[in-house]
Amino acid sequence: MIEKSFLFFLLLFSVFFLFFSGINLEKTDVFLIPFIYSIVLLISLLVLFFKKIEKTSEESKLSKKTLTIISITFLYLLFLNFYGFLMPTLLFCCITPISLNNKNYFTIGILSLVWTFGIFNLFKYVFQITLP
Amino acid sequence: MKKIFLFLLFSFNLFVINSQADFPTKPVKIVVYTAPGGLIDVSSRKLAKIIKEQDFPKPIIIENKKGAGGLIALNHVIKQKSDGHTIFALTSSVISKVVGAGKESLFSELKFLGRIVKDYECVITNKKSNLDTIEKVIDQAKEKPGKQIWLGPAAGGTDHIFAKKVWNATNIQAKWVPYKSGGEAIAALLGNHGDVYVGNQQDVIGRPDLQVIAIASPDSVKYPNNFLNAGFTDLKSEVLWRGFAVKKGTSEETLKYLEKTIKLAIESEEWKKFISQGQMEGIFETGESFENAVKAQIETDKKYL
């Protein structure tokens, strides 16, 4: 199920490229090579799509753990965009281990602080790169 | 209550005024639109070093923001505050690329500070080919119309537009084959994978196999092989310039301070040596003169792009 969905997504991807290369092809042959790539990709994907896949129960599901972490990471990036580096990273470093069932709150706290501020200052003073 | 409020307002104003007068208040960033190593990058680093040695009160950091021929760097600079702490190091190529992308409206957000280097555009060939004069190049182009290969950096920049101007003036048709950087194009020329390369005098320094066969400088005495002497008055003076801009809205005081700082730096011995070593021409053109030159360039570029 997952595999088929992923393949389907990739199919959409190749069709997207195919379409946009196709409509521009008349104007300029700049799109010729991507057009060829997308055709070959489409064909390969179709072959794979109609092949039989062995099903294993674990791979048919989307792991909740992964999705949780992905969502947390997404939020982290979002916050990074709006609030800069320090606070979001600090929060992220605290929340993520906890959501992975790490109970050493004290260690997590200290590590988050050290890591966040350490990295920030390392980059700022040694490499002259200011994180957002 | 009212008195306290007025006092606070007054102090705040004083604080704000003082902050503006106290430029710089934090490290100044020069945003360079190429990867480290390119000439604008090297020039900026050199200048930054000199300025620092002239007791500039805060660190000067070079920030490389490469991409899209300068559009990404330009976009970034525009998003910063107009407090003079972000300076855009740009060249005439950036102007052309931005015009080519149809985004010249972005320039209205910039205040052009000044340009400090002028580099005459040159036509360069490999000594191993027999193209040692511009006339021979023209002859060869006429023998194989549309097939003569001109090498240079990405399409749409100063070098490409100069090539088009040359083709126009000499009435030839040729093909522009772009490379990611001048260096790669030079490598191709050294290997004889092209007929002509467009660049600057610096490109032949240290490369004994290459020669400048024509230069778009008006000085016919210093450069006997300039386009003027060859009879092409349209190509009297074509330059690649390098300069700086800041975001529009930067205060007059800050602008004057920056101008003064840069002027001091380019008058130093070290800068002059750097310029002469690269066979460039040092200039200092600021304010309206610079802005007008940019406007004129935008108009010309539109014709060729």
Add this chain to the structure above:
Amino acid sequence: MFFTNLLTGFELLFTPLGMGMLILGVVLGIFIGAVPGMSPSMGVALLIPISFGMDPTFAFILFVSAYQAANYGGSITAIAVNAPGTPSSVVTAIDGYELTKQGRAREALNTAVISSAFGGIVGVILLIVFSASIAKIALKFGPAEYFALAFFGLSTVVAFAGSNALKAIVGVLLGLLVNSIRLDSFTGDERFTFGIIELYDGISFLPAMIGLFALGEIFYQLESYNSEKTKFLSLNKTKSLISNFFNSKLTLVKSSLIGTFVGVIPGAGATVASFISYGEVKRCSKQKDKFGKGSLEGIMASEAANSSSVGGALVPLLALGIPGSATDAVLLGALTLHGLVPGPELFQTNVSLVYGIFAAVLFANILIIFFGLLGNSLWLQVLKIPKSIIYTLIITLCFIGSYTVQNSLFDAWVCFAFGILGWFLKKYKIPSATVVLGLVLGQMLETNFRRSLIISGYSGFLTKPICLIFLILSLFSLIIPVFSKKT
């Protein structure tokens, strides 16, 4: 004459300042290489301000030792946490991380150290002895030859294909298609960029790679995350390193040679070198099946090649004044900043600098062995930290690294997006390395194809000897595995 120059170089190196710069360069280089997102070119650029005021010879001892060390440094994070610190260690991650999962991280890390040093030394020896002649060969590479080389590089995809060739092809095509999102360099037309300025130069390679490998792996591992088994790394007893190397000496030599020659060609650098080397070594290996599942030979192939490419890349820089790699471009800039004229003239005007560079690269490799082996014991301790924390730190490091490439948050998003893609690729068993191959070689393939068409048309590809050789080699690469499977 040559030996006296070399001795002068060594003399300068073995001064307190010289050794100081060498050690500083190696240590910083290893660190820069290890941090995902910080590339060797960026690292050397960061060192430039430190060098102002220094005699150029010592400045360059610093730069080149950092350059050499950074190419090694990438392997550390590649092996330990599947987060290649430099693009050139992507291939190392493939087998390296597998070994880590098998508890053989120490072996993998030590192999990487020795292979890097070996490759680096071969590279610099070839540089010292043959630079002029090698440079001439490099110049013969025109657009057709570059296209053929890129095609050959792509043909090594079979080496990364694993069990399913079709999936590998899908992977490569994905990489190629994504790589075609950019402003066309010939005409300036927008290709799939839809007005988004950040895409005008294409999707940044480093963030995409970091996302695919590091984030993708973390997301995948989280599926089987068990709160009880939290230790990231368990270590088995290590086997004898020396016998491993002795048995694979041919691999090391071959990889080093491939790396040097690919490095010489301007525009083809350490990353391309490591892919081609891996492909070639696997093709000739008696233990083909181990590749991709934890082959020490695979690590040797990749690391020896990416390190020897440094010596190779210095060839065009010193012999012709042309940058052979992105880091070379920075070195060129540094030469100009220090008032020197790059190119063959350096051999006359500044002999001590040139031979100082040779000596520095040579000894940097020896220091790499020292610091590398020392460091390995350290990294292995760090990896004993619980997974929950390591994952967190790696994720933050990935985003930081992606950001530092161009000081752009867009790149951090790219990293994230590719992380999700990487996760799905792993689930569906499409090797991420194939996508990376497409991303790395896409531009080289396409732009040189088009350049060659402009210059010499379709017949150009068939009439140029070097081009033809590589195209034929590519066909062999692609076809032979098909035949060997059938027998």
